[in-house]
Amino acid sequence: MTIFQKYILFFMLILSAFTNYAQQNIKNISVDDGLPSNTIFNIQQDKIGYLLIATNKGLVQFDGDDFTQINKLNTYTIFIKDDAIYAGSENGLFIKNKSKEQFIKGKKILKIFLKDNDLFLGTRRHLSLEEYYFRTC
Numbered sequence: 001m002t003i004f005q006k007y008i009l010f011f012m013l014i015l016s017a018f019t020n021y022a023q024q025n026i027k028n029i030s031v032d033d034g035l036p037s038n039t040i041f042n043i044q045q046d047k048i049g050y051l052l053i054a055t056n057k058g059l060v061q062f063d064g065d066d067f068t069q070i071n072k073l074n075t076y077t078i079f080i081k082d083d084a085i086y087a088g089s090e091n092g093l094f095i096k097n098k099s100k101e102q103f104i105k106g107k108k109i110l111k112i113f114l115k116d117n118d119l120f121l122g123t124r125r126h127l128s129l130e131e132y133y134f135r136t137c
Helices: 003-023
Strands: 040-045 051-055 056-062 067-071 075-081 086-088 091-097 101-105 109-115 118-123
Touching: 040 101, 051 086, 056 075, 067 086, 086 118
Parallel strands: 040 075, 075 109
Antiparallel strands: 040 051, 051 056, 051 075, 056 067, 075 086, 086 091, 091 101, 109 118
């Protein structure tokens, strides 16, 4: 066996050890752990590292140990911009920032995205800008 082959073998062993270690850290979470529902539509991570989870029984925040319910709306999609959370629900848009929460009643929102600092909301029929218009800074 040449030195090159020994290095390749050593590298493959180290790589497989890291792969096996990473796979052992997967944890399943469910309603038994505090999640309001096992039906999850979207997951986003904020800049602190918390997971925001959109479920059919509300929007929740997971800090790695505990769940905090933010609202109980049937939530389909989440978009995070700076310190603001935008959550599309069955009946409109939920917005939460550091100081306040707001709900704007409207159509079922399935997707939220940002283009040129304009927030677009995707509904079942079209992209909606006439009902909701937000300019992010």
